Amino acid sequence: PTPSCSSMKLQYTEEKLIQLFPQLFYQQPRVLAPKRRDVLTVTPWLAPIVWEGTFNAEILDSAYRPLNLTIGVTAFAVGKYTRFVGRFLESAEKHFMKGYQVNYYIFTDNPETIPDIQLQPGRRFVAVPIKKYSSWQEISMRRMEAINKHIAERSHREVDYLFCLDIDMVFYSAWGPETLADTVAAIHPGYFKVPRSQFPYERRSSSAAYIPDGEGDFYYGGAVFGGLVKKVYEFTKTCHMTILTDKANGIMAAWQEESHLNRHFLSHKPSKVLSPEYLWDDRKPRPPEIHLIRFSTVDKNYREIRN
């Protein structure tokens, strides 16, 4: 963002862009009447945790739409995973950042198997060719490197914000500008009610993703992360470095890049956290705290797919 007056100091990259909010009529926020009393809506480092009820979509849209942003999405559809692309894109067209320009970057080793999906105006599909690695773990771990390279080569010029999502998922409800921030992580649906001692962090001290007992804020899911494209570039690089370090030491973290992501976000806290509404697992029964499911896994046969 460029300052409006000349000879002003350079802005720090952490600084938030102050938006002009147009005149809008909406219900007055009540200081003594929070809408969500059942869940934590702010982290101890004062980053918002986004749940239904905490934000007014209209207010946010009114500030973000005029900025003419382009939002990028990366997703990996390698081998048999290309079968998920159709549903992913169709549902994204209905629910993901409606009214904004979106570029879908689908990383794949077989672009011919991807169906032709009709996209809304202002939205683009880009197939990014990648190499298929031998094991699903390897494919998973190489995502950080691939995303990082692609940002440097292309997407930094095309998008303002980038979300890195799993492809075997479907959008069910709105995913909008309430998710935009410098660095964004999502709480894993399996671990939002358990104490940190039960988080599946990497616990071997020989790994670069090691998180000792007694530490940890949340368990973040590897299926959803993002932020300003420049920030995503930085942390995918860091995660890729720690992944390579482990490789050199002959160790693979418990949950692959998800472990490294958790290690990174422990030391470099995300500026916004998404509730499990944004990363749900349909196999789980829906608890009362989850009012709305926005993005969720597709039921699949893991053994068949990962072969």
Next chain:
Amino acid sequence: RRDVLVLTPWLAPIVWEGTFNRDILNAQYMQKNLVTGVVTFAVKKYWFFIEGFISSVNKYFLAGHQVNFYLFTDNPEQISHLQMAPENHLFVIPVQNHSQWQDIFMNRMDIISRYIHSQFQYEVDYLYSIDIDVQLLEHIGVEIIDTLVGTISSWQYTTRRESKSYERRTESQAAIPKGEGDFYYTASFYGGSVAEVYKLTRACFKGVMKDRENGIEARWHDESHLNKYLLYHKPTRLLSPEYYWDEEL
């Protein structure tokens, strides 16, 4: 905190005791090597508050971090004996007094913006304007540091929008139409990045000048203009009334 709103509808955090961990925030602040400034005015009889203010902010405001205090006063001789903590600096800037006390308050915005432009932008990253008749009773730390910060007024936080002290006369630049308004912010404690405070004070003073030309003065002076500004340029962080509590309540 289940009893209070901790996030605005535009997802800005509202800072209350219990919502934050100062150690985590301190670690983040220190990584960035930041300097914060405080600007305050002690004109005419308000010289009386100088000692109390300076000694309490010196002890409780961002303790342990470098703070530059800019004191605008027409009584510079009142401060000669004040001792500052090693990381803090006190700059005394003499000003001329005006005929009516309101004039100082109306001109604060102008003075602040001019000094940001000529001096403060080179010396601090974040700047806060705090009224001199304030005594800190507890630590105020880096939880207040953000790009544009307003404090919810303790007088107003339980009232409905209609009875808030917004300027309502459409002839004033500070007018907020009925049916609009998020919170009532106090002009006694606001701030943010030096660039954003510059824009805010410039915009408010422009409104003040326009009103003067039109022969009108906003109901609560520069506070009315501040509220108008923060309605359309929503703060990125709000401070709860814990951060400015009027003893008379």
